[in-house]
Amino acid sequence: MTQPTxxxxxxxxxxxxxxxxxxxxxxxxKVPFGNCPACAGSACGDRPHMKAAGPCRxxxxxxxxxxxxxxxxxxxxxxxxxxxxxxxAVAYHPAGAGLTVVDLDDAxxxxxxxxxLPATRTVPTTRGEHWIxxxxxxxxxxxxxxxxxxxxxxxxxxxxxxxxTMTDLPSAIRALVDRExxxxxxxxxxxxxxxxxxxxRAVATGCRHxxxxxxxxxxxxxxxxxxxxxxxAGSQAFGVARYLAKQHEQCxxxxxxxxxxxxxxxxxVSVGVPEPYxxxxxANGLTLPGRAx
Numbered sequence: 001m002t003q004p005t006x007x008x009x010x011x012x013x014x015x016x017x018x019x020x021x022x023x024x025x026x027x028x029x030k031v032p033f034g035n036c037p038a039c040a041g042s043a044c045g046d047r048p049h050m051k052a053a054g055p056c057r058x059x060x061x062x063x064x065x066x067x068x069x070x071x072x073x074x075x076x077x078x079x080x081x082x083x084x085x086x087x088x089a090v091a092y093h094p095a096g097a098g099l100t101v102v103d104l105d106d107a108x109x110x111x112x113x114x115x116x117l118p119a120t121r122t123v124p125t126t127r128g129e130h131w132i133x134x135x136x137x138x139x140x141x142x143x144x145x146x147x148x149x150x151x152x153x154x155x156x157x158x159x160x161x162x163x164x165t166m167t168d169l170p171s172a173i174r175a176l177v178d179r180e181x182x183x184x185x186x187x188x189x190x191x192x193x194x195x196x197x198x199x200x201r202a203v204a205t206g207c208r209h210x211x212x213x214x215x216x217x218x219x220x221x222x223x224x225x226x227x228x229x230x231x232x233a234g235s236q237a238f239g240v241a242r243y244l245a246k247q248h249e250q251c252x253x254x255x256x257x258x259x260x261x262x263x264x265x266x267x268x269v270s271v272g273v274p275e276p277y278x279x280x281x282x283a284n285g286l287t288l289p290g291r292a293x
Contacts, residue, residue, distance in 0.1 A: 044056035064155060067092070106146045142238040206253040235274045264278075
């Protein structure tokens with residue numbers, strides 16, 4: 001299949017902008033371009049419509065989704081031209097077009113959607129499908145295994161118009177997003193779980209990994225959870241638990257995953273995630289088909 005060229009990406013972006021969809025180029029790896037020196041580290045104060053509203057009026061493709069625009073003068077401007085020359089894809093800001101994208105990352109997630117959600121416009125992806133609904137909602141990752149919700153303050157890769165009739169955002173998706181808690185570390189911890197036994201070889205007699213390997217993966221995962229001081233720590237805890245479970249999929253067991261999970265829960269609670277939500281997210285992450293902890 002012929003790969004899209006720079007001109008193809010720019011033409012797609014202009015077509016989408018004309019239809020009212022705010023767009024931006026994505027670089028190699030299909031992620032946004034990095035901030036310019038003036039915007040690096042939010043030195044500019046960020047853009048007015050970001051969560052931490054600021055005065056930034058940078059003409060470049062800075063701040064990821066917040067740079068998305070329907071203004072063709074900006075899209076074709078000299079400031080954006082270098083990015084189009086190396087762009088690998090086009091993205092759009094769903095909420096800016098009044099939309100929500102349910103990003104289904106694998107066959108299991110697609111099967112869940114087909115039995116749970118109302119039919120709507122669908123777009124095939126590399127590993128699953130995008131289900132696109134009318135209406136906006138707060139974005140959240142890992143609202144359930146293999147499913148992310150992309151709407152406000154997020155971007156989605158443009159993969160074509162898809163097929164089917166777009167319908168209204170269902171209450172089931174709003175409910176899933178509502179369950180994802182913010183993590184207001186600045187206002188203090190919501191709860192603090194009591195001390196529990198840590199992971200060691202005594203509880204992992206059937207693990208094929210070295211203790212250093214396991215502890216390194218756990219520490220990195222907990223650091224990722226603790227870094228989510230504004231929002232998303234619950235989703236990150238799910239992702240870390242799922243990663244840990246997959247690491248041990250081929251072990252004869254037991255691997256003591258429940259002990260690793262307790263430490264991930266503690267990390268999530270430390271940045272403000274209510275313990276019941278953190279525990280539920282980690283339990284869901286540790287559950288893999290056909291694999292016990």
